[in-house]
Amino acid sequence: MFERLEESGAEIAFTFDGRPCTGRAGDSVAAALIANGVKVFRTTPVGGAERSAFCMIGACFDCLVVIDGRASRQACLIPLQEGMAVERQIGRRDPAR
Amino acid sequence: MVVGGGLVGLAIAYGVRRLGLSVTVLDGGDDAHRASRGNFALVWGQGKGFGTPDYARWTQASLSAWPGFAAELADISGIDLHYRGQGGFHLCFDEGGFERRGAMLDRHAAELGADAYPFEMVPAFELRRTFPHLGPTMAGASYSPRDGDVNSLHLYRALITALRRLGGSYRPGAPATGIARDGAGFAVVAGGQTFRARTVVIAAGIETERLAGLVGMSVPVRPQTGQIIVTEKAVPFLPYAVSTVRQTNEGGVMLGDSVEERGHDDTVTTGVLGITAARAIAAFPVIARLAVVRSWAALRVMSPDGLPVYQQSASQPGAFACICHSGVTLAAIHAGELARQVAGGALTGQAAAFGTGRFDVRAA
Numbered sequence: 001m002f003e004r005l006e007e008s009g010a011e012i013a014f015t016f017d018g019r020p021c022t023g024r025a026g027d028s029v030a031a032a033l034i035a036n037g038v039k040v041f042r043t044t045p046v047g048g049a050e051r052s053a054f055c056m057i058g059a060c061f062d063c064l065v066v067i068d069g070r071a072s073r074q075a076c077l078i079p080l081q082e083g084m085a086v087e088r089q090i091g092r093r094d095p096a097r
Numbered sequence: 098m099v100v101g102g103g104l105v106g107l108a109i110a111y112g113v114r115r116l117g118l119s120v121t122v123l124d125g126g127d128d129a130h131r132a133s134r135g136n137f138a139l140v141w142g143q144g145k146g147f148g149t150p151d152y153a154r155w156t157q158a159s160l161s162a163w164p165g166f167a168a169e170l171a172d173i174s175g176i177d178l179h180y181r182g183q184g185g186f187h188l189c190f191d192e193g194g195f196e197r198r199g200a201m202l203d204r205h206a207a208e209l210g211a212d213a214y215p216f217e218m219v220p221a222f223e224l225r226r227t228f229p230h231l232g233p234t235m236a237g238a239s240y241s242p243r244d245g246d247v248n249s250l251h252l253y254r255a256l257i258t259a260l261r262r263l264g265g266s267y268r269p270g271a272p273a274t275g276i277a278r279d280g281a282g283f284a285v286v287a288g289g290q291t292f293r294a295r296t297v298v299i300a301a302g303i304e305t306e307r308l309a310g311l312v313g314m315s316v317p318v319r320p321q322t323g324q325i326i327v328t329e330k331a332v333p334f335l336p337y338a339v340s341t342v343r344q345t346n347e348g349g350v351m352l353g354d355s356v357e358e359r360g361h362d363d364t365v366t367t368g369v370l371g372i373t374a375a376r377a378i379a380a381f382p383v384i385a386r387l388a389v390v391r392s393w394a395a396l397r398v399m400s401p402d403g404l405p406v407y408q409q410s411a412s413q414p415g416a417f418a419c420i421c422h423s424g425v426t427l428a429a430i431h432a433g434e435l436a437r438q439v440a441g442g443a444l445t446g447q448a449a450a451f452g453t454g455r456f457d458v459r460a461a
Binding site: 045046071072092093094095096 | 230329330331332334347348383384386387388390
C-alpha cells in the first residue's frame with residue numbers, strides 16, 4: 001500500500017462520500033484519497049468497471065471524481081482544500097441532478 | 098479496386114463484394130483528412146434536396162434502404178451499429194425560424210409531389226413532452242419520422258470488418274499516388290506497391306479531384322470545415338436524434354452547428370466552438386452542466402452545388418469517381434444501388450443525375 005513519506009504540512013479536513021477524512025497541505029485530491037485508503041475513485045460510464053488514480057499527472061483521466069457537486073474533475077490535478085466534499089463518480093452523469 | 102477507405106469507398110466496396118466480385122480497398126494513413134471520422138452521424142433526409150428533387154429522392158431512397166442495410170451489415174460484421182431510424186428533430190430557436198422552417202418544408206413537399214416525405218412542425222409546448230429539458234426560449238422543431246442516427250464509428254468499423262469477412266481486402270496505409278491505364282484495366286500505385294484491377298472507383302473525398310484528373314475526369318471538390326464538441330457521457334436525456342445536438346448510444350453529447358469555408362484548415366477555434374456551445378445550451382440548458390471532453394474540426398467534402406458526384410470517365414471507361422457530403426445517410430444506397438451500377442459498368446437511372454456534366458459551361 002501507499003505510505004505517506006512527508007508528514008509536514010498543515011492538516012486539511014475534507015469528506016469522501018460524506019466520510020470525514022484528513023489530508024495535508026500540498027496534497028492533490030488524488031493523493032489525499034489514496035492516503036485515506038480510497039481505492040475506487042469512479043466506475044466507467046459504459047462498462048461499469050472500477051477505476052483508481054493511475055498516471056497522477058493529468059494524462060489518463062482515470063481519477064475523475066465529483067468535487068463540491070461538479071463531476072468529472074481530475075483528482076490528481078486539483079489541490080486539496082479545506083472542507084472539500086469529494087464523491088465517488090458512479091457511471092454516467094445525470095446532468096439534471 | 099476502390100481508392101479511398103472512408104464511408105463512401107467502403108460502402109461501395111462492401112456492396113460490390115456482396116455481389117460476388119473481388120474487391121480491394123486502398124486507404125490512406127492515419128494522417129489523411131478523414132471526413133468519415135469527423136462526421137455527426139445523422140441518417141437524415143428532412144430539408145435535403147430543396148430545389149434539387151433528384152437529390153431529395155436519392156436521399157429518401159437511401160433512408161428506405163437503411164433498415165435492411167443496417168441489419169445485414171450488423172449480422173455480417175457482428176457489430177451493433179446503434180442505428181435509430183425512429184425519427185429526428187430539427188430545432189427552431191425563435192418564432193420566425195419556426196415559421197420559415199415550416200414554409201420551406203411545405204414548399205419542399207409541393208416540389209416532390211407524390212414522393213414527399215412526411216414531416217410535422219412541433220411547437221415548443223408539445224416538444225417538451227418528448228424533450229422535457231428543452232430550453233424556455235425555444236420555439237419548436239420540425240420532425241420527420243424517417244430520420245435518425247447511427248454510431249458512425251461503429252458503422253465505419255462494421256464496413257471494414259464485413260468487407261474482410263466476405264473475402265474483400267482492405268489495405269490501410271496505402272495512399273494512392275498514381276492511377277494509369279494498364280491494358281484493359283488500371284494500375285494504381287499506392288504505398289510503394291502497384292495494384293491492378295479492371296475497374297477503379299475513386300472515392301477519396303477531397304483528394305478525388307487530383308486522382309480523378311489522372312484518368313480523364315474533372316471532379317470539382319472543396320473542403321468545408323465543421324467543428325464538433327463532445328461532452329462527457331451522461332444518462333440518456335435526448336430520446337431522439339436532433340440535427341445539431343446528438344446523444345450517442347454511450348451517452349456522450351455531440352454538439353455540431355458550424356460550416357466554414359477556410360480551405361484545408363482543420364484547426365478548432367474558440368469563437369465557433371463558443372457559439373456552438375451557447376446554442377446547444379439555449380436548446381437544452383442542462384448541457385451547461387456537462388464537461389467537454391473533446392472538440393475537433395473535420396474537413397467535409399463539398400461539390401460546387403453540394404450534391405454527390407458519381408461519374409464514369411468518358412475517355413477511360415472503368416474508372417469511376419464517387420464523392421458526397423452525406424456519407425452516412427447515403428451509405429445504404431451506395432452499398433446497394435450504386436454498387437450494383439458500378440459492378441454493372443454503367444451509371445444509370447437516378448444515379449446518372451449526379452454526373453459532372455452539370456458543372457460544364459453551357460454552349461451559348
